[in-house]
Amino acid sequence: MNYKLEDLEVYNLSEVISDKIWDIVMEWEYFAKDTIGKQLCRAADSISANIAEGYGRYHFKENKNFAIIAEAQF
Numbered sequence: 001m002n003y004k005l006e007d008l009e010v011y012n013l014s015e016v017i018s019d020k021i022w023d024i025v026m027e028w029e030y031f032a033k034d035t036i037g038k039q040l041c042r043a044a045d046s047i048s049a050n051i052a053e054g055y056g057r058y059h060f061k062e063n064k065n066f067a068i069i070a071e072a073q074f
Helices: 010-026 030-055 060-073
Strands: none
Touching: 010 030, 030 060
């Protein structure tokens, strides 16, 4: 059975979290948005990016390493 990345519940949840963080940061004043907001959004986006990167790997250990990185960012 072949699974697509979009079938993974953890990937979909990370996308939802990322969207919510973006919505929250967009409401902030310029200085907060420019300093901590950009970093927070990049970190939130990289959760799903690391899940996707690990999903595309052929070896379990590589996938596991990217999952650990995504978990640490969460």
